[in-house]
Amino acid sequence: MSTINRHNYEEFFLDYHEGNLTGEQKAMVILFIESNEDLLDEFYTFKEMTLEITDTSTIEKSSLYNGPHSSNREDYFIGWIEGDLTSEEKVQTQELVNANSSFSKELELFQKTKLIPTVEVYAGKQNLRKSARVIPLLKYAVPAAAAVTFFIFLSNNLTHRNYFPQPLEVAEIKLLNLDTINTSKTEFKLNRSVLVELKPAVQKKISLKSIRRVFLSPPEPIAIEAARTIREAGKMPEIQLKQVDELIDEVAELPTILDKVIQTADEKLFGTSENLSTADPIELLVKGIERVTKREAEITRVTLEDRKKTGFKIGKFEFSRSKRI
Amino acid sequence: MTRIEYNKAVELHADNLYRFILKNIHDVEKTKDIVQDTFLKIWDKRHDVAFEKVKPYMFTTAYRTMIDLLRREKKQSRMEEADLNKLTTTHQYSDLQVILHEALDQLPEIQKAVVLLRDYEGYNYTEIGEITGLTESQVKVYIYRARKFLQKYIGNIEVLI
Numbered sequence: 001m002s003t004i005n006r007h008n009y010e011e012f013f014l015d016y017h018e019g020n021l022t023g024e025q026k027a028m029v030i031l032f033i034e035s036n037e038d039l040l041d042e043f044y045t046f047k048e049m050t051l052e053i054t055d056t057s058t059i060e061k062s063s064l065y066n067g068p069h070s071s072n073r074e075d076y077f078i079g080w081i082e083g084d085l086t087s088e089e090k091v092q093t094q095e096l097v098n099a100n101s102s103f104s105k106e107l108e109l110f111q112k113t114k115l116i117p118t119v120e121v122y123a124g125k126q127n128l129r130k131s132a133r134v135i136p137l138l139k140y141a142v143p144a145a146a147a148v149t150f151f152i153f154l155s156n157n158l159t160h161r162n163y164f165p166q167p168l169e170v171a172e173i174k175l176l177n178l179d180t181i182n183t184s185k186t187e188f189k190l191n192r193s194v195l196v197e198l199k200p201a202v203q204k205k206i207s208l209k210s211i212r213r214v215f216l217s218p219p220e221p222i223a224i225e226a227a228r229t230i231r232e233a234g235k236m237p238e239i240q241l242k243q244v245d246e247l248i249d250e251v252a253e254l255p256t257i258l259d260k261v262i263q264t265a266d267e268k269l270f271g272t273s274e275n276l277s278t279a280d281p282i283e284l285l286v287k288g289i290e291r292v293t294k295r296e297a298e299i300t301r302v303t304l305e306d307r308k309k310t311g312f313k314i315g316k317f318e319f320s321r322s323k324r325i
Numbered sequence: 326m327t328r329i330e331y332n333k334a335v336e337l338h339a340d341n342l343y344r345f346i347l348k349n350i351h352d353v354e355k356t357k358d359i360v361q362d363t364f365l366k367i368w369d370k371r372h373d374v375a376f377e378k379v380k381p382y383m384f385t386t387a388y389r390t391m392i393d394l395l396r397r398e399k400k401q402s403r404m405e406e407a408d409l410n411k412l413t414t415t416h417q418y419s420d421l422q423v424i425l426h427e428a429l430d431q432l433p434e435i436q437k438a439v440v441l442l443r444d445y446e447g448y449n450y451t452e453i454g455e456i457t458g459l460t461e462s463q464v465k466v467y468i469y470r471a472r473k474f475l476q477k478y479i480g481n482i483e484v485l486i
Binding site: 106110112115117118 | 331335347
C-alpha cells in the first residue's frame with residue numbers, strides 16, 4: 001500500500017475502520033489527519049458507515065436440506081406408500097420416523113389410505129360378448145328401419161324388385177320374451193311410433209325354439225321403396241294400415257298371410273322353400289336384415305321379467321308386440 | 326384384436342370397468358350404459374386396438390364418456406381441494422375401508438378417479454395420465470393431494486372414535 005495523501009485517503013480511512021491496516025499504517029493515517037484537519041469529520045463518517053448486526057433471526061434450515069425432514073415428511077410418507085422413493089430416501093425416511101414417534105403414527109395413517117378393491121360384478125357381461133357371426137350393434141336407426149320395412153314389404157307380396165346399392169351396417173337381433181306368437185293382431189312399434197299393423201300373422205302358437213341362425217345366399221332384391229325412403233329422408237316411411245288390409249284380402253285364398261309371405265319369399269327371394277326352417281315372421285325379419293346388410297344376423301332369445309310385453313330388439317330399438325283386443 | 330380376444334377382454338375387464346365407473350358416479354344404470362357404450366366402441370375399433378392395449382383403451386374411453394356425462398349433468402365438482410369441514414361425525418365406523426370410501430366420495434372428481442385407477446387397477450402415473458389426459462406430474466400431484474386428504478380424514482375419524 002502506498003503512502004496516504006489527499007487523493008487516496010478514503011481507502012486508508014476505510015481500511016483503518018475495518019482493521020485492515022498494520023500499526024505503522026495506522027500511525028501514518030493518524031499523522032495524516034492531524035496535518036489535514038478538514039478531513040477529520042470524514043474520517044469519523046467512515047467509522048459510522050460500518051453496519052452492525054442487529055437482526056438475529058435465523059431461517060429454518062431443515063427445510064433446505066435435501067431429503068425428508070419435518071416440513072416435507074408427508075410427501076415422503078406418500079412417496080413411501082406409492083413406491084416413489086429411492087432406497088436411500090427410504091432409509092432417510094425410516095430414520096426420520098424412528099427419530100419421532102408421532103411421525104410413525106402419521107406414516108401408518110398414510111398406509112391406511114390405500115384402497116382395497118371391492119368386488120363389483122357387471123351383470124350384463126353376457127350381452128357384451130360377441131358370438132361368431134354376430135353382427136355388432138351399430139348405427140341402429142337406419143338398419144332397424146330397413147329391417148322392419150323389409151318385413152313389411154315381404155308381407156306386401158314383393159311386388160317390386162330391385163337391388164339395394166349399398167350394404168348397410170348392422171344388427172344384432174334379440175328376442176325379448178318372445179316365447180310364443182299368439183296374437184290376433186300384432187302391432188309393431190319402432191321407438192313409440194306405430195309403423196304397421198298386420199292381421200293375424202298366425203292363428204296358432206308357434207314355438208320359436210327352432211329359431212336358429214340363418215344363412216343366406218348372395219344379395220337379392222329387397223324392398224327398394226323403403227330403402228330409398230330411408231336413404232333420402234333418413235326416417236321410416238309411413239305405412240298405411242289400409243295397404244296391409246288390402247293385401248290380406250288379396251291373398252284370402254291362402255290360409256294365412258304368413259303362408260303367403262313364406263311362399264313368396266321362397267319362390268322369389270330364397271329360391272326354394274327348403275331354406276326356410278320355420279314359419280316365423282321373426283326369422284323372415286332376420287333374413288330381411290341379412291339381405292339388406294349382406295351380412296349374417298343372429299337371434300338371441302332373452303327372458304325378461306316383464307312378461308306382459310313381448311318383442312325383439314335390433315340394437316337399441318325395441319320392437320314390442322302387444323296384444324290388441 | 327380378434328373376436329375371441331374381445332370376448333376375453335369382456336371377461337377380464339368388464340367388472341373392473343364397471344366398478345371404476347360405479348365408484349365414481351354411484352349410479353348403477355348410468356354405469357351400465359357407460360360400460361355398454363364403451364364396449365360397443367371397442368368392438369367398433371377392435372381392428373385398431375391390440376388386445377394387450379385394450380384395458381387402458383377401455384378405461385380411457387369409459388373415463389371420457391363418464392366425464393362427458395358429468396359435465397352434461399353439471400355435477401362435476403368445481404372444488405380444487407376437498408373440504409375437510411364436510412367430515413361426517415354422526416356415524417360410528419368399524420370398517421376402515423367404509424370410512425375411506427366415504428372420504429373418497431368427498432374428493433374432487435379428478436382426484437377420486439386417479440386414486441381409483443391407482444389403487445384398484447394398479448396403474449402407474451403415466452398410464453393414469455394417458456387415461457385421464459393429465460400429465461404425469463399432474464397425476465402425481467392429484468394423488469398426493471388425495472392421500473393427504475384421506476389421511477387427515479381417517480385421522481380425524483380415529484380421533485373421534
